[in-house]
Amino acid sequence: MINAQARLSNRFMWMCMAPVIAFLVVVSLAPTIVAIIDSLRELSLTVFTKRGDFVGLENYRDLLGDDAKFATAIWKSAMFVLVVVPFEFVIGLAIALYINHEFAGRRLLITLLMLPTMIAPVVVGMMWRYLLMPSFGLLTHYLQQQGFLAETTIFSNEFTAFAALMIIDIWEWTPFMMLIMLAGLTAVPQEPIEAASLDGANWWQVLCHVQLPFLRPLIIFAIMFRAIEASKVFDTIYILTGGGPGNATETIAVFAFRTTFIKWDLGYGAAICLVLTFFSLIVAALFYKVTSGAQGR
């Protein structure tokens, strides 16, 4: 009786798993194998003499050995993450603390605040492009009126272009941080906070010694999550600068995209993609280890 039921359960389990396994083989495994093979070839769609010769590991040697643009792209992505994520975290946490109590219209307020995160990054890019257009852009106009901005166009200067992309990313993703922190703050038990207040702890001490330690696992999760996402930023850069001026805003994803789908160097592109996949598997493992410990998933 028990045995028969166990057998039935087992069969049902495999019925549940079969589609996902088949799916992953078709859309994940097969393309990866194709990409591995192509990464060993000289495969460029624009140069006709370079069609499909096997070159062994040359693509990888070029990429990891002496492609300065790849190294620069990694550096740009790292800088982007290191600037953007701390800002998003601190501002997000501050807003969360500010609205961490019941009041009328709270749900609506949170939904409205989430707008930047929820709308398509393409639309975000376009909105900001319009705001920052030279002379007639709303933001450019008022900034110039106040004397904050010289007459140059923001996206033709290497520094201002990158800074603008960072500010846009902070605008786009701070609400996400706020939302996670808010979820964490509501879960903090009230008793220790009240006890600390009774003992004469001020607001800042309660925050640092009661609330933040309680939020620690969630904070680690949120920062890692955002760092991974920010390192992949593509859509807004594609819309606003396309990686330019020159390659001033060429992060890893933009670099890979340009090499593969603008220069049509597919073999080299495949090598880039596989190196990135390898990196991201390591990061995923790390992320999984840290968060499954933290979240008790």
Next chain:
Amino acid sequence: MKRRHNPFLWAVPLAALLFVVLIPYLWIILASFKHRADLLSVPPKWIFSPSLENYRQILVEKGFDQYLLNSLTVGFSSTALAVTVGTLAAYAFSRFKVPAGNHIFYILATRLGPPVAYALPMYLVFFKLGLLNLQVGVILAHATFNLVLVVWMMKSFFDDVPREIEEAAYLDGCTPFQVFWLVSLPLTLPGLVTVSIFVFIFSWNELLFALILSAGEMRTMTVMIPSLVLHTGTLWGQVAAASVVQSLPVLIFTFFIQKHLVRGLTFGAVKG
């Protein structure tokens, strides 16, 4: 931590915050109703005579109704696929000890990798199969990328269903499939709807796969909006109108899934 505060003074920074958050979007909504001259005026115009000309131009003349339909098709198909495949797997992960389950979980985590790294291998396959002019590529790509969201989120919803309820059903003689279909799935139906909306929004908003894996008449909204940036100058009125058309459904959906935003945006890892 009860602090007394003056509700008016307390609301002022919030109003400022709302202003910063919403003004770019409000400005593009305004732009979508502006005539050409008002769009490029210096100083920027807040008051103008509105018109629906931009909407007419994109939907009637530029054929964006087709791209809107494409986005819908891709969204619905990839959502149906990801939710069906993912929910079954999530149930198995939640209720049974799946052999090598960790490995499969791990493969699913590829969602954490950069999309461009998956776009190329998929492009190579679809290029070789000659399927680039169909929507199959984009649908499969979106389904793959959202699969992990479905699995993780649905697993967290199934985990919330008390085992006692299922055990009672087993004692009544239900088969595992009946327990899943008649007991657990209906109980997680609100969760399933939420997950579906999330997957749909992510597919609807996605750019890179749609850009690479579709061509010509099959392109989606997110790919076509940037195409209104021309060498001779951007058609801002049409960009604005298309952006509003693209983003309104997202905002409406967001309002309905507000309760589950945290869970959805963190792939089920944080329960809000």
